[in-house]
Amino acid sequence: MIDLNTLSLADLKKLQKDVSKAIDSFQDRERKAAIAELEVVAKERGFTLAQLLDETSVKPRKPVEPKYANPANPSETWSGRGRKPRWVVAALDAGKSLDDLAI
Structure with missing residues (x-):
């Protein structure tokens, strides 16, 4: 020791x-x-x-087509999966619905 x-x-x-x-x-x-x-x-x-x-092994998911776009900047899109982007949260807080943001 x-x-x-x-x-x-x-x-x-x-x-x-x-x-x-x-x-x-x-x-x-x-x-x-x-x-x-x-x-x-x-x-x-x-x-x-x-x-x-x-x-x-886990296989990677295929990309999902975007369902929603930012009206102020159409290049910002969201598929509807995962965490909501800030622009979606801001639009919902302003009284818009997801249907208003749909592509």
């Missing part, structure tokens, strides 16, 4: 750096072992690991 109270600041910093490297190395070995185990299971079931991961 190392008595940390007897080490100099330089020795403590070196020890800290060595421990960080050892942790990173350990995690890398564990990750590689887990991948190897998953590849064996995938192969037993007739797949490659890449095939399984490709099917479960």
Whole structure:
């Protein structure tokens, strides 16, 4: 056991750096072992690991056509999904409806 109270600041910093490297190395070995185990299971079931991961990956959504446009600046549009743009909020606060902003 190392008595940390007897080490100099330089020795403590070196020890800290060595421990960080050892942790990173350990995690890398564990990750590689887990991948190897998953590849064996995938192969037993007739797949490659890449095939399984490709099917479960999130596919990007296709862009949605805009439904609303800012009357003051038609280049500002909104699809109606997600958070309302400031210009939509301002128009609604001014008494307009979404139908008034529809393209």
